[in-house]
Amino acid sequence: MNQQVVMGALLSCSFGAAPARLNVLPLGRVTAEGQPAANILDHxxxxxxxxxxxxxxxxxxxxxxxxxxxxxxxxxxxxxPATVTPWQPGAARTRIAKLPALDQRCTCQCNWGGQIRVDASATLKTTIA
Known part of the structure; x- marks a missing residue:
């Protein structure tokens, strides 16, 4: 099982010098472990x-x-960051706001060639499929 990614997850870029924290707008979202859960369009x-x-x-x-x-x-x-495409591949069966949930194996491409990945999902117990 994969970990659900939520607001505050630690991200890194293959061309970036420092990590960054994912921001998830809490509009109409479910929460996981007290934080808004992310989907593939949170890019x-x-x-x-x-x-x-x-x-x-x-x-x-x-x-x-x-x-x-x-x-x-x-x-x-x-x-x-210049990210125009959604996170890939997304959770196979779990949906957040009618879209595939973001899990820790997803990546996002930057137009400048960098690959953005999730280093820490910010959840400890919430697994998704």
């Missing part, structure tokens, strides 16, 4: 997914420009 940049400190992706236009200005030396710039 909105800066609303659900906060910045990961500095971005090191050469595909990020800000990083590319700073790196070019530094004569090719990779120069990280502030992270601004």
């Amino acid at each position: 909105q940049p800066l609303v659900n997914i906060p910045p990961f400190g500095l971005c090191r992706s050469p595909a990020n236009p800000q990083v590319a420009a700073a790196t070019a200005a530094a004569m090719g030396v990779l120069t990280p710039m502030p992270c601004v």
Whole structure:
């Protein structure tokens, strides 16, 4: 069984320098262990997914420009997540607000090439299928 992801779950990005906490808006949501439960559409940049400190992706236009200005030396710039696709794959049978629930095995792609993953679901006892 997989752990249900809720508000406060710890996230990381493969190109980010620091972890971040998932934000889940509590509008019409069930709670798990006292926090709003997440579904696959909780992927909105800066609303659900906060910045990961500095971005090191050469595909990020800000990083590319700073790196070019530094004569090719990779120069990280502030992270601004660019997530336009939902978390994948989502829970097979559990639904939150009529959509697949977010579990700890889900990942989300950033347009700059980073893969965002759940490092800690913020639940201890709530498992889903």
